[in-house]
Amino acid sequence: MIGYRSVEKAENGLEALEKYEVLKPELVLMDLDMPVMDGYRACREIRRSDPDAKIIVITGDLRSTLARRTIKEGLANKFLQKPVNTSSLVEIIKKVTTSAETLERSNH
Incomplete structure (x- = not known):
């Protein structure tokens, strides 16, 4: 089982982006379709301030x-399509947080 110290939600x-700058979490789960600033722009800004x-x-x-641009620019370590299978999500979280893998730059 994965242990979590803290889980934060952004609307x-x-x-x-603001929460990332303050909290510097070990992992970000980002939806692309969000108001005010979309997930692509938020990922780009997070990546700019913290390449790791x-x-x-x-x-x-x-x-x-947005998904194609995010994938093409290598802004995320992994991509999941909704609906998300919980066991798949847990496995991907484990892989991303326990490895020093490079950014996945696949062209799905």
Whole structure:
């Protein structure tokens, strides 16, 4: 089982970015479709300030413009498509947080 020290929720990309800057979490789960600032822009800003950030993007459509840009630019370590299977999510979290893997730059 994975242990969590803290889980924070952001209502939009700007809030996610602000919380990241303050909390510096070990892992970010980011939805791409959010108000105020989308997940693509939030991932880009997080990556700019912390190139080693561990980011898992969760999206309803891996073919959307935002998903393709996020994948192409290597802004996330992994991508999951909704609906997310809980056991798959746990396995991906374990892999991302326990390895020093490079950014996944696949062209799904």
